[in-house]
Amino acid sequence: MKILTGNDLKTGAVTWWDGQDWSLHVEDAVDVGDKAEEIMGREESARRVNVPYAIDAELDGNGKVRPAHIKDRVRALGPTVRPDLTLKPTEPEALNWVI
Amino acid sequence: MYKYDQYDQAMVDARVEEFRDQTRRRLDGSLAEEHFRPLRLMNGLYLQLHAYMLRVAVPYGTLNSDQMHALADIAEKYDRGYGHFTTRQNIQYNWIKLEDAPDILADLAKVEMHAIQTSGNCIRNISSDHFAGAAADELVDPRPYAEILRQWSSFHPEFSYLPRKFKICVIASDTDRAAMRLHDIGIQIVKNDAGELGAAFYVGGGMGRTPIIAPCINEFVPLDQLVTYSEACLRVYNRYGRRDNKYKARIKILVHELGKEEYTRQVEEEFAHMLEQGVEPPLAELERIKTYFQDPDFKTGLTDRADRSDPDFALWIDRNCHKHKAPGYVSATISLKPVGGIPGDASVEQMHLMANLAKEYSFDECRVTHAQNIVLPHVEIGRLHELWTKLEEAGLGTPNLDRIDDIIACPGLDYCSLANARSIPVAQKISERFAANGKADELGQLKLKISGCINACGHHHAGHIGILGVDRKGVENYQLLLGGSEAEDTSLGKITGPGFSEDGIVDAVEKAADVYLAHREDGERFLDTYRRIGMDPFKEALYG
Amino acid sequence: MAKELGVSPDAVQFRFRDDEMVDHGMVTVDSFVEQSNASAVRIEPGDDARELLPFLDRLALVEVNFPVFGDGRGYSAARILREAGYTGELRAVGEVLVDQIAYMRRCGFDAFAPDSKLNEADVEAAFARFPEVYQKTVDGAAPIWKLRHG
Ligand code: SF4
Numbered sequence: 143m144k145i146l147t148g149n150d151l152k153t154g155a156v157t158w159w160d161g162q163d164w165s166l167h168v169e170d171a172v173d174v175g176d177k178a179e180e181i182m183g184r185e186e187s188a189r190r191v192n193v194p195y196a197i198d199a200e201l202d203g204n205g206k207v208r209p210a211h212i213k214d215r216v217r218a219l220g221p222t223v224r225p226d227l228t229l230k231p232t233e234p235e236a237l238n239w240v241i
Numbered sequence: 242m243y244k245y246d247q248y249d250q251a252m253v254d255a256r257v258e259e260f261r262d263q264t265r266r267r268l269d270g271s272l273a274e275e276h277f278r279p280l281r282l283m284n285g286l287y288l289q290l291h292a293y294m295l296r297v298a299v300p301y302g303t304l305n306s307d308q309m310h311a312l313a314d315i316a317e318k319y320d321r322g323y324g325h326f327t328t329r330q331n332i333q334y335n336w337i338k339l340e341d342a343p344d345i346l347a348d349l350a351k352v353e354m355h356a357i358q359t360s361g362n363c364i365r366n367i368s369s370d371h372f373a374g375a376a377a378d379e380l381v382d383p384r385p386y387a388e389i390l391r392q393w394s395s396f397h398p399e400f401s402y403l404p405r406k407f408k409i410c411v412i413a414s415d416t417d418r419a420a421m422r423l424h425d426i427g428i429q430i431v432k433n434d435a436g437e438l439g440a441a442f443y444v445g446g447g448m449g450r451t452p453i454i455a456p457c458i459n460e461f462v463p464l465d466q467l468v469t470y471s472e473a474c475l476r477v478y479n480r481y482g483r484r485d486n487k488y489k490a491r492i493k494i495l496v497h498e499l500g501k502e503e504y505t506r507q508v509e510e511e512f513a514h515m516l517e518q519g520v521e522p523p524l525a526e527l528e529r530i531k532t533y534f535q536d537p538d539f540k541t542g543l544t545d546r547a548d549r550s551d552p553d554f555a556l557w558i559d560r561n562c563h564k565h566k567a568p569g570y571v572s573a574t575i576s577l578k579p580v581g582g583i584p585g586d587a588s589v590e591q592m593h594l595m596a597n598l599a600k601e602y603s604f605d606e607c608r609v610t611h612a613q614n615i616v617l618p619h620v621e622i623g624r625l626h627e628l629w630t631k632l633e634e635a636g637l638g639t640p641n642l643d644r645i646d647d648i649i650a651c652p653g654l655d656y657c658s659l660a661n662a663r664s665i666p667v668a669q670k671i672s673e674r675f676a677a678n679g680k681a682d683e684l685g686q687l688k689l690k691i692s693g694c695i696n697a698c699g700h701h702h703a704g705h706i707g708i709l710g711v712d713r714k715g716v717e718n719y720q721l722l723l724g725g726s727e728a729e730d731t732s733l734g735k736i737t738g739p740g741f742s743e744d745g746i747v748d749a750v751e752k753a754a755d756v757y758l759a760h761r762e763d764g765e766r767f768l769d770t771y772r773r774i775g776m777d778p779f780k781e782a783l784y785g
Numbered sequence: 786m787a788k789e790l791g792v793s794p795d796a797v798q799f800r801f802r803d804d805e806m807v808d809h810g811m812v813t814v815d816s817f818v819e820q821s822n823a824s825a826v827r828i829e830p831g832d833d834a835r836e837l838l839p840f841l842d843r844l845a846l847v848e849v850n851f852p853v854f855g856d857g858r859g860y861s862a863a864r865i866l867r868e869a870g871y872t873g874e875l876r877a878v879g880e881v882l883v884d885q886i887a888y889m890r891r892c893g894f895d896a897f898a899p900d901s902k903l904n905e906a907d908v909e910a911a912f913a914r915f916p917e918v919y920q921k922t923v924d925g926a927a928p929i930w931k932l933r934h935g
């Protein structure tokens with residue numbers, strides 16, 4: 143599947159296109175099919191996202207969206223060396239999802 | 242250390258307002274990202290993996306306690322409780338909001354700091370010897386010359402859109418503690434036979450994709466022509482540096498492609514022309530700046546012996562303290578490399594503590610080193626134990642300077658959007674491995690440097706052992722390099738062969754260390770043994 | 786006839802000189818050096834401005850093109866011409882933006898013809914932004930070291 147990601151213009155936070163809006167959680171990302179350029183163009187000019195790009199992803203064993211490249215998985219969770227600063231500070235096994 | 246006068250302050254304040262205005266225009270949509278990007282970069286603001294990242298300049302690595310406190314306050318107020326000291330003697334914050342950035346710059350300006358030109362294709366923050374003004378072996382304090390160049394390069398109208406970034410380093414001793422010859426321009430302040438001071442210019446060095454050791458293009462530029470000569474070097478580069486390929490755009494490629502002689506000829510020609518232009522500040526300006534770098538009031542009659550009865554303390558003195566020019570003093574290095582820690586990171590509390598210690602023990606001064614540690618430059622030997630006790634309590638007393646666990650590591654894939662692989666976890670595992678196997682002590686000086694990609698922010702080419710993270714079909718992989726040095730015996734490391742997995746690289750480092758231990762002769766460091774026996778025995782152990 | 790080289794005088798949004806605008810044809814550096822009577826020339830980023838130095842007295846307009854704002858060679862070209870005593874119009878054209886325009890002025894440009902019109906208030910603010918300058922260039926501004934030491 144193709145999903146969209148970018149950063150919030152004001153805060154810089156990593157965001158994912160959930161079909162309506164930009165979510166902080168990769169789990170919310172939706173397959174955009176061949177609509178990537180169209181959505182990104184519209185959303186970027188409305189300044190709802192900064193520097194968006196489309197990436198490949200798949201559904202993992204639990205049916206959750208998992209970006210194909212490790213870089214985007216690091217973005218989705220947070221720095222692997224500071225679990226306390228990730229989106230899932232209480233789930234150490236989340237790191238295995240990244241690597 | 243240097244203090245702003247009304248002019249310096251007004252310039253930095255104006256820059257804050259300029260960026261506030263640019264940010265406003267970005268947020269209201271009148272400035273597109275494409276045009277905003279180079280502007281935010283010239284104010285140190287990147288868009289990184291998790292948020293905006295702000296790089297704050299620490300000119301020639303020198304900070305006073307108010308400044309260090311202010312850096313801690315920024316980490317607390319606008320970031321997530323820590324900062325990362327970099328190999329360019331700067332500090333980076335990883336979780337910055339664009340809307341806060343102008344306020345942060347304003348807070349910095351209050352303590353005479355800024356983020357001007359800490360990124361972008363312009364002249365970057367100027368680095369120097371972290372023992373400047375303290376080292377027993379220096380000719381003069383190099384920082385006044387760095388400051389002259391800082392002012393000249395700030396907001397330079399001709400050189401703000403260079404082919405690529407441009408890094409200058411100034412040192413003033415034969416011992417190189419700042420990787421001088423791996424800069425776009427490395428300057429060594431020297432004395433000629435007539436006893437006059439001048440500047441030797443090394444141009445076209447650098448790390449990155451094509452590491453090159455800078456050749457000396459002029460052995461003696463008189464001090465009253467320092468700015469003029471720099472201007473000539475930059476103009477030739479701005480006009481003829483390659484702009485067709487980002488990877489060939491650094492000045493090292495220009496000097497390499499033209500050849501040192503031809504580049505030098507062009508610089509000399511431009512220099513002759515520039516001398517007519519009156520661009521050089523008068524020597525009185527250098528004298529004015531020098532007054533800020535006078536020696537502090539060193540006491541006399543101090544003891545030059547510390548009580549070494551506590552073996553842990555004695556170890557820390559032997560490893561982390563450096564000879565000072567004034568009797569009774571040393572420069573003490575605070576290691577930001579605890580075993581298993583994140584190299585170069587410091588918490589808000591640690592920054593406040595280091596600021597307080599700088600004030601109490603080191604004439605209100607501290608330094609950031611390119612090895613990502615903090616130096617208290619002027620500490621009385623008689624007060625070292627007291628200082629060390631306080632450091633120990635805060636987890637800042639690790640006695641490992643220049644040893645295998647004093648690892649330089651760039652942020653890598655945990656933070657950096659350009660990364661291929663993570664650097665920090667590798668550093669953590671190596672330091673843990675060598676703490677556990679007890680070999681760190683035996684190995685002595687062994688500089689290990691890790692970069693998460695070919696950009697080489699972690700100086701991997703210049704490590705006795707270097708590690709480079711690469712992407713092998715979406716999986717992190719690590720190449721091993723041996724034989725680099727960033728010191729006066731500058732050399733570039735060579736890749737051993739095929740890369741390793743994350744755990745494999747830790748084993749590989751241990752094997753390389755074992756080869757050294759098996760082959761070393763009396764007094765040899767890892768680097769010396771490698772240079773003597775060559776790559777083969779290492780390859781044999783790694784791949785045989 | 787081929788499309789005329791150079792921007793039309795109408796495209797000049799900011800001009801800091803009082804003389805008449807040159808409104809005749811403009812030539813490339815190569816053809817200028819070869820032929821003779823032109824008084825207006827256009828410099829592209831790869832051109833060597835020094836080739837024009839023998840002819841400065843008959844030049845009235847030099848247009849320096851910035852096809853992309855990040856290519857800074859035009860700043861050196863401008864400064865080189867002013868350092869050699871050129872006093873005619875020096876016009877920056879192409880991707881000329883608010884945030885570079887003050888630096889351009891410091892390098893000797895005295896006319897600006899941006900591809901897309903700039904917000905005048907923003908430009909005014911940009912020119913007024915920095916109270917002083919650190920470097921001596923060709924704009925006559927006294928650098929801070931001069932203010933400090935007279
Ligand atoms: S070396 Fe590469 S990964 Fe490391 S900080 Fe520099 S650009 Fe990022």
